[in-house]
Amino acid sequence: MNELESYITSFWNITGTDLQQVASFFQPQTIQKGDFYLKPGKIxxxxxxxxxxLMRVYLIDDNGQEITQWIADKGGFITDLAGMLFNDASRCYIQALTDCDCYTLNRTDYNALEKTVPKWHQLEKLFIARCFIFMEQRVFSLLSMSAEDRYKWLFNYNPSLFNEVPLQYLASMMGMSPETLSRIRKRISS
Structure with a gap:
């Protein structure tokens, strides 16, 4: 079982022929550092x-400020669900922060899975529900946690990001200024 199959199994809890069929639709892809996976206005x-x-999902607000929504890393999925599922134009950028190796499923093959894998609708529903739950948790943390608690949450969730991603992106993702992030890091490390 390769790493894609292992991840599909752990995420969607499928095995056997269904697993092999789903995995067979994903194709290897390389995205170079700085290249865009997606830009606003594109589907x-x-x-x-x-x-x-590492890939960064971000927006540019009306004041020209970049707002990082998320940093995806090894073992994660990247897409714009509104585009993938509803054909809506994106509002965000998705850019490679480093060279990235991916397994990619295009929309045509994604849609073909429902004919190939009998329980695809159940699997798709589970995938979307997990995405929604994760986003709910992030929104809740931004609204209810202090800046220091948001830092601790992200550090506990993925400490390697703090060595691999520019701190201004992490600060933006946590809803704080880079200066606030620096103060929190200094306070916690002392």
Missing amino acids: CNSLSFLRSG
């Missing part, structure tokens, strides 16, 4: 599993 036509590397 996302793919869903990718990151084998390695």
Whole structure:
């Protein structure tokens, strides 16, 4: 079982022929550092599993400020669900922060899975529910946690990000200024 199959199994809890069929639709893809997976106004036509590397999802607000929504890393999926599922134009950028190796499923193959894998609708529903739950948790943390608690949550969730991602992106993702992040890091490390 390769890493894609292992991740599909752990995420969607499928095995056997269904697993092999789902995995067979994903194709290897390399995205170079700095290249865009998606830009605003474009429709996302793919869903990718990151084998390695980091991708940043961000918006530019009305004041020209970049607001990082998320940093995806090894073992995570990257897409714009509104585009992938509803054909809506994206509002965000998705950019490779490092060279990235992915397994990518295009929209045509994604839609073909419902004919190939009998329980695909159940699997898709589970995938979307997990995405929604994770987003709910992030929104709750931004609204209810202090800046220090948000830092601790992200550090506990993925400490390697703090060595691999520019701190201004992490600060933005946590809803704080880079200066606030620096003060929190200094306070916690002393």
